[in-house]
Amino acid sequence: MDSTYGSPLSLRRIDGQRLRTLLEQTAPKSVLIFGTGPFQRRVLLCTHLCLLSAALHRMALAVLARPVDHWCRRPPEYEYVPIETWKNVSLPRRPEDGGPCHCTRYDPPLADATTNRTEVTCEAWEYDLSIGGPTIVSKWDLVCQRRWLLVVLMGSYLLGGVVAMPLAGLGADRLGRRPVLYGAVLLLMVSSMATCVASTLYAFAMLRIVTSAAASVAEISTTLILFEVTPRGGRTGFLALAVCGASVLSPFWLSMSARFTYNWSVVQASIMASTLLLVPATYWLEESPRWLVVTWQFSEAERVVFWAARVNGLNVADMRPLFKGVVENVKSRQRHCHAPSTVWDLVRSRAIRARSLIVFGCWFFVLSTVMTLRPGSRLRGSTKCEVAVMYCMGPLLVVHYLLMQGWGRRRTLALGMALLSGHTTALAVLRVLEIGLLSPMLICASVPLLLCVFCTLFVYTAEVFPTVVRGTGFALSTMSGRLGALAALVLGNVTNLDAVYSDTLTLLLVSLGTLGFGLLALLLPETNVLRVADTIQEAEQEEPVRVNSLFQILLRRRGPNTPSASVRR
Known part of the structure; x- marks a missing residue:
């Protein structure tokens, strides 16, 4: 229709x-x-x-x-001590920059010529709220x-x-x-x-x-x-x-x-x-x-x-x-x-099932990449990078729109996910080699790329499912994406590995999955040359998910009399 x-x-x-x-x-x-x-x-x-x-x-x-900025709270009997004196006398020094430690203090707090002091963890904290006011971190002590x-x-x-x-x-x-x-x-x-x-x-x-x-x-x-x-x-x-x-x-x-x-x-x-x-x-x-x-x-x-x-x-x-x-x-x-169609129709139909699995995988790894890269937190304070992203975003989105219209959603999605995989792999290498100068530049470039890939996936997901199960298909796709983000969050914060190795492992896993499902996206039907189906039966009659080997997909040359060529005409 x-x-x-x-x-x-x-x-x-x-x-x-x-x-x-x-x-x-x-x-x-x-x-x-x-x-x-x-x-x-x-x-x-x-x-x-x-x-x-x-x-x-x-x-x-x-x-x-x-x-x-936070430090250990002064016990009630030491509240008379000025904050600066407390920081200089009662708090240990951080080895990296020599500033007062955020999570430990000396016990007893004040120096005594005859008493040995030990370093203990904080039980409560004080915060510098002179700039901006309270946050949930200061309200509920979400530190250390x-x-x-x-x-x-x-x-x-x-x-x-x-x-x-x-x-x-x-x-x-x-x-x-x-x-x-x-x-x-x-x-x-x-x-x-x-x-x-x-x-x-x-x-x-x-x-x-x-x-x-x-x-x-x-x-x-x-x-x-x-x-x-x-x-x-x-x-x-x-x-x-x-x-x-x-x-x-x-x-x-x-x-x-x-x-x-x-x-x-x-x-x-x-x-x-x-x-x-x-x-x-x-x-x-x-x-x-x-x-x-x-x-x-x-x-x-x-x-x-x-x-x-x-x-x-x-x-x-x-x-x-x-x-x-x-x-x-x-x-x-x-x-x-x-x-009435149900979620089981997505499973019973072979063509819809194959499409769904590939789309779900694309959502999973794209949003897990977003969670792994976390460009907002990594670029915090990098004003030049943020300004550069804002200036470049408009022209890139116009080019991306023209690419989706002229080159097709499927190939645009595959290209975007391949570039995203290259980005995450490069960041993993820089992380291992501890080259911090180029990392902000790559993170900065990943912001418009992530938006373009997400936009393509958003549009394609709405087009690939028939009307009777479009809501279910779209919902399960975005649910898969959130599961991917949740998996990346857990993998990056729960593992007992060193921070460098944990970050590198997450980046490499996400990179591999993104590249794999980006290539699998080439097996999906090209929706910009097909009318939107309304029922499962109509979707099955449209161009099905191709099961040829990926090598054949990449090397196949379509003749002028092939079905897809006639559809485009």
């Missing part, structure tokens, strides 16, 4: 001769008969806000847990031997999305995209507000888990609606604009919040403001007409299609015979397969 018209950036109202030409050229099987215009812009705005809110909550811990709790907070946030993803996908496919979105936005708003006033670390962690689950569900639901209401020619541009816009704007949002204060509750409140904007934005949205038609809810689909047509400035009377043709076409094509 793809539309055959519409430029990706043509969002003007259609009227007069353009409308008559549109009605003559539009195939009756296309449910996207309501044109392009303000309706799509509303959905794009809502999707952008939703992805922005999800990105802000995902990155919030980097600001909420900002490192704060309690620093592992920060890793738990990061892991629990990822785990919240892992648990919610399958339920979100099933709900979006069975109940609809909009009901799931409404529930997620409401829950996200409540959890964001409650996080601002959390009084204990346990409450903060639990609320972050709920926030992660709600943000993940909302992210999936709005992406599905945007994909399914946009004509074929504009889907790549719309999805790329939503994803890349949110990814670029979210660090700027957090940076501006941190310029005024590092007070964790105030920063959390600024993030909550983006969530509040979602409430009126989601009010504009309607259910995906494509999903309604595929699930045979024709009355509701007719209402949405005609409403969207009015918003886009089309004549509803001219839409009625076209919509009748859509209904008849769907009934004739799905006469023998009108049954």
